[in-house]
Structure formats: structure tokens, C-alpha cells
Amino acid sequence: MSKLNIDQKTIKLLLTDKHSDFLIPDYQRPYAWGEDECATLWDDLFSFAFPNDDCDAFASSADEYFLGPIVTFKNDAGQLEIIDGQQRLTTIMLLLRAFYDKFANMKDKQSVKVRESIAGCVWKTDEFDEPDMGALKIDSEVASDADKGEFLDILRHGSVEAGARSAYARNYAFFARKIADMASEWPTYIALLAARILNNVILLPIEAESQDTALRIFSTLNDRGLPLADADIFKSQFYKHFSAEGRKGEFVARWKRLEETANLIFKPTSGTPLDELFTRYMYYRRAKKGIRDTTTKSLRDFYSEGGYEILKQDATLDDLEALLDFWRRVDAQEGFSERVLRRLFVLSYAPNGMWAYLLSTWFLARRNEDGDLDDAELYGFLRYITGFIYAYSLERPGVNALRGPVYPALIDIVNGRDADFSGYLFDRETITGRFRSYQFTNQRRFTRSMLVWWAYSDPEQPLMDLDTTLEIEHIYARKRNEVHPLADRLNLEALGNKAMLEKRVNIRAADYQLADKRKYYEGYTNDKGTEVPGTAVRELVEISRRGDFTEADIEERTERIIAAFVDWLGELGLLRE
Structure with missing residues (x-):
């Protein structure tokens, strides 16, 4: 059984812990909170700290505001990689930094003490609890976030450069304005608000023993959020590979194009558009391995084999780009003959999605140097798989039933042979009888x-x-x-x-x-x-x-x-x- 460390903590206790060293990993999505979310958080925190606008109605020893869980696991470098809670923890850090900056010129005892506490939340401390202004308690390696450096600069210096337009800069400026407005209206309460946020706002840190366990916990806890997709995990593996080769910038640019194009083309019923691309590619790589087993592994299990060996090959990203461009052309109905486009239109209404895996494998195996296919061969292939998939689906509905005949056909394709379903021929009278007895309801x-x-x-x-x-x-x-x-x-x-x-x-x-x-x-x-x-x-x-x-x-x-x-x-x- 997987071990978990779960311990409800205040913001201050969580962030001032000497073992708190958070990392927003490269596979996470960019920071996405806007001013609306920050305004909601500010209003909620203010109402919590001053119930009914009454400073004395707050019970400091009993009142708590639960902000949510922070799901992490400890990576090989000893950092706590954040699986869930990135958005709220990032926002809290921006809010605390805005308070810290406001208290810089305030000499009253309460403000000085709160500022010292905030320093221990933002920066790591030495053995005398003095903050090391060069060592932040949080770092970000998000591969697709060009603004992450701005976030870290705000935490270090407490200022926003002129022209900065990132979500970090906008939200930090928002909190700075709200704090300044409150300080001018209720100067004696500003330190009290910060103290009550530090000491009475609760987080639930959940530290798992591995990344997979942390991801499973997140999927269970956060059914309203956007769980990390398989493609997010794969991105991190690509990122590490290309970074090791000194090609980090190249990868970030290529991945961004991949993501943007996939979002325009694929509309999967589950998972993300990039997950769909990886799924179509998986069938090609399965066939290359000669896998006939009809039990299909999950995307993550398939690509994680051998320490994500497939994702450490330069050819993989090249293949994914070529495959996505092929499906872009299919979606745009360009680059193909009229007769091929007509067959593709019919297949877009196929009884199931197996045709897309067959066609993806056919493309990757049969494309020429320019990424094109022979028109006559493609036309014949599309007609053949249309007839088989339609007829087989009438006799045995469901995509799972097709795995038996299709998986060997995929292996034939990658080995230069034609797809062959001669072992699954149909009887004329039987198939005709099935058509006549089939209930063609609109829902089917x-x-x-x-x-x-x-x-x-x-x-x-x-x-x-x-x-x-x-x-x-x-x-x-x-x-x-x-x-x-x-x-x-x-x-x-x-x-x-x-x-x-x-x-x-x-x-x-x-x-x-x-x-x-x-x-x-x-x-x-x-x-x-x-x-x-x-x-x-x-x-x-x-x-x-x-x-x-x-x-x-x-x-x-x-x-x-x-x-x-x-x-x-x-x-x-x-x-x-």
C-alpha cells in the first residue's frame, strides 16, 4: 500500500517548515488564475478575517478557513513536486509578497513581526532563521510558461517591471492595490489581516511516495479541476531529453505548435487533444513492437516502459509532428484527391474510431520523404477498411471486438504488407439477414x-x-x-x-x-x-x-x-x- 503523509497545516506552518522546498514541475500547465479569481479569494479572506466587518468577531484560536489540498511527491532532488495546488499556492505566494512589500516601511511591532513571518514563507532560512534572499521556497520549471521567470523575480524583488503583462504581474499588482487601499482606509487592520491569513487559513498538504500515487490522489480529490493529462507527463520527459542536449528552446517552441494545432483538430470525448495524438501514435509503435495482445495498456503505462524510452528518441517528436500535420490536412480537406476525401468523409461517420488508428499507422509506415501517400494505394486502403469496419461492427458492435482482427493488420502495415482481413470474411446471406433485422434507430x-x-x-x-x-x-x-x-x-x-x-x-x-x-x-x-x-x-x-x-x-x-x-x-x- 502506498504511504501518504497528510497533516492539516496553516499557511505559516506549511511554508516556514525547513523542509518546504516546492517545485512546479515542467509538465504542469502555466499559471492561469486571473483577476476574477484573485478578487474572489481576497473577498473571501477579508470576510473570513473580519466577520460582518467586525474585527472583534474573529476567534483567533478557533476560526479556520480551508483553502484546499496541496498534493506533492518528493523527487530525486528532494524537492516537493506539486501535482495539485499549483494555482492556489502560486497565488498565496504573490499575496504574501505583496504584504511583505507593504510592511517594508511600517515600524509598528505587529507589522514588523508579520513581515518576519512572511519572509520565512517566501525564502529559505539559515540555522538562525534568517532568510536567504537568494533562495526561494518555490521554483517553477513549467516548460510552456514563458513568464515563469517573471514570477520568481516578483518574489525576489517585490516589484513589477514596466510593460510586464503576465498573469503573475497582473495578480501581484491587484493584491498590491487592494492592500494599499485597505492600509489607507484601515491602517491598524492591515497587519491583522495578514496575521489571520498566515495563522488561520488552512491547507491540506498530501505528500505521496511517488508521482503516480500523487496523480491518482489528484484525480480522486479534484474532479472539478483539470487533472494533469498524460501528455503533460510526456512533455516533461521530452523536456528533460531536449534540455540535456541543449535544445530546450527548440523543444518548447515545437511543443507549443503541437499543442495549438492539436487543440484545433481533435475533439476527443475524454482526455486532451494531445492525448488523442499520442493514442494514435501508440498504435503505430505497438505494431512496430509486434504486439498482438488485445489487452491495450493505458497511454501512460505504454509510454513509461523502459523509463520512457520512446520519448527519449528524437524520431518520436518528428513522427508526432508529421502525424499531426497529416491529420491537419485531413481536417482541412487539402492535399488529397477528391475520391480520397470522399472516403475520408464517410469514415468520419464510422461506427467507431478504430479507422483513425489504422490510418495513422498506414500514414507513418507508407509516407514518402515529403510526408505524402500514394493516392491509388490510399484510396484502396480506405475503401477496404471502411467495408470491413462497417460490416464487422454490424456483426460484433463495439471497438473492443475489432482489436482481434485489427492488431495483426497493423503489424502487417508497418512491415510493408497490405492490411489483410481474409481470415474474417462475411457470409452473404448472414450479413444480409443481419441488415434486415437490425433496428436502425436514430440513437445508434x-x-x-x-x-x-x-x-x-x-x-x-x-x-x-x-x-x-x-x-x-x-x-x-x-x-x-x-x-x-x-x-x-x-x-x-x-x-x-x-x-x-x-x-x-x-x-x-x-x-x-x-x-x-x-x-x-x-x-x-x-x-x-x-x-x-x-x-x-x-x-x-x-x-x-x-x-x-x-x-x-x-x-x-x-x-x-x-x-x-x-x-x-x-x-x-x-x-x-
Whole structure:
């Protein structure tokens, strides 16, 4: 069982402890508190120290204000690396330094004594408890924080240079103003406020025996905050590697570009955008290692193997940059042929995300020196994995089921062979029967997958932007069914009665008869003379021009979609003969 040191302490007891030597490590995020958070903290502390604006209503021996936990672990250098509490501890240090500076010219006994206490919180002390003005109690190595030096300078010198605009400078200036205003209005109370903050504001330091334990504690305690992402830990390993080679500045610049681009492209349901990039890269590195085991390690466990060996290789950051640029081009729909972009659009609606891992591995294994792929090979690969993933997901839903066939295929790809799913071929009658019995409800992702695939089986279907919001449209509308119900009620939710339609059109066209929908599908000019565009889904425009869409049309279209997909599987070599 992991050992923990937990001991509730006042700010003064925590920071004046001779063993208190805090480090904000390189993998932490930059300081993010603004004036709003500082104003809230100031108001809360003032209300706590002077209840109902009454100095005498405070019970110094009993009243406590809990500020929160500080989760740390002791690193190899003996410093307490901060996992949780960076923002509040940084802010408290700025506040204390502002008090210290204010008390510099105050000679009353209380102010002098409080200033001495603050000195022991900000600076390390010698054996006679004299502060060493060159040795701060806190240091920052945050790799992506260009302003961390300004924070340390403020603590050392108590002043903000002209033109300084960092969050540290703004917040320090805010506290200095609030303290000055209070000193001018209630000069006898300013030392009292500082003393009550030092002696009655409580922190809960939690010292874990390792980084992993500290991270787990943080995830448990701080479900409202932003826990350190796996990518933050990986950043620290890169940072150490590049720093050892004298390339720290280069790394910081490259990482910043990586982070900014990933934030624009990836929208993962869990984890950060950079975590998503590392996940896609992990599948490539797994394949390079020849790993077929379907039990997938967590990101952190995978990359930490061998003391983060993968992250100490220069090629890794190069690969990540190339992979991210590839996905940037996919997202921007640039640098690929029209036919490839159409396949990529269909895959963006795939039943699960396994296609992205296959494609990431294919790119890294097959790219040329310019980072490009052969168009014909890529087009064939995208068609093949689309057919397999769609059909396999119908038979065995869920991304976990795909690991069995996909992991060996990834190994084939990195070894220069084609992805081969010949060991998982489908039976024509069985797959057709599954389609016919499948409930294509709107809530199922596979419903959208098939409707997008069907739309782009039309060679004339124009390419839409990836950010187009598509929703499921009932061609035979639900409102219409309430007045003229279908003979078979299941046909209302049948695949043949559904299509994908842009949300902007769907809102207007939802409850109309088919004849009334035509102008919305085709586009029209409104009463103000403004051209209102129609849908880009060609099939819907064609259907609306027929004049009606009946129950027989639903049934016929359902069978046509199913037959077309199964025949396509045959073309791809995914059906048993």
C-alpha cells in the first residue's frame, strides 16, 4: 500500500517548515488564475478575517478557513513536486509578497513581526532563521510558461517591471492595490489581516511516495479541476531529453505548435487533444513492437516502459509532428484527391474510431520523404477498411471486438504488407439477414454510418465540409405518419425511410409532406429576396422531385441500400465465395 503523509497545516506552518522546498514541475500547465479569481479569494479572506466587518468577531484560536489540498511527491532532488495546488499556492505566494512589500516601511511591532513571518514563507532560512534572499521556497520549471521567470523575480524583488503583462504581474499588482487601499482606509487592520491569513487559513498538504500515487490522489480529490493529462507527463520527459542536449528552446517552441494545432483538430470525448495524438501514435509503435495482445495498456503505462524510452528518441517528436500535420490536412480537406476525401468523409461517420488508428499507422509506415501517400494505394486502403469496419461492427458492435482482427493488420502495415482481413470474411446471406433485422434507430451510431455511406455511394454526390452538421431525416415524416400511418409501423424507422440532412435544412423541413419539402431540399428565395440554400444530399433532391414517397418506396429503398452494401463487400473481397 502506498504511504501518504497528510497533516492539516496553516499557511505559516506549511511554508516556514525547513523542509518546504516546492517545485512546479515542467509538465504542469502555466499559471492561469486571473483577476476574477484573485478578487474572489481576497473577498473571501477579508470576510473570513473580519466577520460582518467586525474585527472583534474573529476567534483567533478557533476560526479556520480551508483553502484546499496541496498534493506533492518528493523527487530525486528532494524537492516537493506539486501535482495539485499549483494555482492556489502560486497565488498565496504573490499575496504574501505583496504584504511583505507593504510592511517594508511600517515600524509598528505587529507589522514588523508579520513581515518576519512572511519572509520565512517566501525564502529559505539559515540555522538562525534568517532568510536567504537568494533562495526561494518555490521554483517553477513549467516548460510552456514563458513568464515563469517573471514570477520568481516578483518574489525576489517585490516589484513589477514596466510593460510586464503576465498573469503573475497582473495578480501581484491587484493584491498590491487592494492592500494599499485597505492600509489607507484601515491602517491598524492591515497587519491583522495578514496575521489571520498566515495563522488561520488552512491547507491540506498530501505528500505521496511517488508521482503516480500523487496523480491518482489528484484525480480522486479534484474532479472539478483539470487533472494533469498524460501528455503533460510526456512533455516533461521530452523536456528533460531536449534540455540535456541543449535544445530546450527548440523543444518548447515545437511543443507549443503541437499543442495549438492539436487543440484545433481533435475533439476527443475524454482526455486532451494531445492525448488523442499520442493514442494514435501508440498504435503505430505497438505494431512496430509486434504486439498482438488485445489487452491495450493505458497511454501512460505504454509510454513509461523502459523509463520512457520512446520519448527519449528524437524520431518520436518528428513522427508526432508529421502525424499531426497529416491529420491537419485531413481536417482541412487539402492535399488529397477528391475520391480520397470522399472516403475520408464517410469514415468520419464510422461506427467507431478504430479507422483513425489504422490510418495513422498506414500514414507513418507508407509516407514518402515529403510526408505524402500514394493516392491509388490510399484510396484502396480506405475503401477496404471502411467495408470491413462497417460490416464487422454490424456483426460484433463495439471497438473492443475489432482489436482481434485489427492488431495483426497493423503489424502487417508497418512491415510493408497490405492490411489483410481474409481470415474474417462475411457470409452473404448472414450479413444480409443481419441488415434486415437490425433496428436502425436514430440513437445508434451505425445508422448514421450507413446513411452517410449510402449518400456517397452516388458518384455524383458532392463533397461536404467535415464541419457540416448532419442529422437524420425521416423522408416519410413522423408528423405525416400521425395523420396517415404506415401499414407496417416498423417502416417509419426503417433504413429506407432515412437520410442524412444538414441541420439548417432539417429544422425547416421536419414536419412537411414530401411535396412541401421540395423547396427546402432544392433551395428557394424567401420573402425578403434572400437566397436560402438547399441540401447538398443529391438523393433527397431527386426523391422530392418524384412528387411522393410511399411505404412501398421505403421498403424498396431499404432493400436497395442493403444489397448495394453487400455487393460492395464482394467487390472488396470481404465475402466468402
